[in-house]
């Protein structure tokens with residue numbers, strides 16, 4: 001019998017008392033933080049006794065944290081506890097600016113693993129599985145911290161990291177590994193190495209049957225998943241959605257449906273807010289807004305009303321057929337990745353779905369922006385699938401697919417298979433080439 005005692009199985013109202021008690025402790029931590037005391041000089045932080053009151057408090061965003069770390073290195077004055085409370089340090093990749101230092105106490109680290117384990121378990125990982133973890137262990141949370149989340153499911157976890165793809169293929173074969181944890185773009189690289197160095201091995205015969213992924217748009221597209229299943233015989237699950245400053249992995253789909261369960265219901269307060277504004281959107285099925293998160297049980301670097309920059313749609317709040325009471329949502333896109341073309345909002349995830357639906361293409365694409373907005377047409381680079389050639393009908397088909405959903409015009413560049421650079425880490429599909 002699977003364990004159904006975790007917080008993710010409770011309905012939100014069943015956790016109210018527990019959350020209330022946690023907030024009493026958490027507000028003391030926040031009140032002791034010089035960062036929050038100074039965050040709004042004009043309106044000193046008055047921490048409400050109940051969670052219902054937090055909607056009146058100021059937001060915190062990434063820029064606030066960046067500035068604070070720059071003036072109070074290494075962890076910022078929002079560290080809350082003393083340096084001796086930190087038992088693990090991670091750094092974020094810093095691809096969008098200054099690298100950030102993340103501090104976890106032993107308690108914080110245990111909690112991260114527990115919540116991440118809920119997400120990976122829901123996606124079908126557990127005792128009896130052997131999963132190889134192929135994310136970067138160097139500084140980044142996706143390595144060690146995600147590894148411990150995988151372990152929390154009871155599965156056997158093989159720490160591999162990135163690179164050395166030939167060794168990975170030999171390791172998978174020798175150990176009978178049946179599951180992989182990696183970025184959605186990594187199987188394409190794995191297939192290239194297989195083709196080049198192990199021409200006798202079919203991807204399917206490698207034995208991978210489950211894939212646990214996250215972190216890139218396009219993963220939720222059924223065509224992308226269908227392609228992985230056809231080529232590898234493995235089911236791809238979106239089991240790893242997180243915000244490194246908040247919790248490394250706090251949402252994932254279950255085996256019953258494709259939306260993400262919010263797995264941190266007992267340790268976080270979530271809100272939806274209109275992007276770029278302060279208006280709170282009601283927390284009910286069908287609502288859309290920027291995800292704003294407050295820690296309820298965090299010792300180091302507690303966050304209060306943190307604007308994640310992720311635009312989400314809440315899809316369901318009733319109990320799922322899998323038994324979990326945790327609400328479900330979909331990630332629509334990043335508020336900073338929204339491209340406005342002739343008044344229409346486009347996100348890379350929508351483009352991914354259109355590209356994946358073209359059988360002449362292999363699914364790789366980049367949106368390369370050479371100048372600041374406004375854009376008259378969406379500049380899109382795609383790669384042909386092996387054995388296919390560029391044609392007028394291909395361009396028409398893509399135009400029609402994006403046109404039907406978004407009424408977008410395209411500036412399309414069709415490239416030969418393998419032209420776009422493949423990476424082992426997170427692939428940036430939206431590239432801004434201007435300062």
Ligand SMILES: [Zn+2]
Pocket residue numbers: 254255256257261320321322323324
């Ligand atoms: Zn479910």
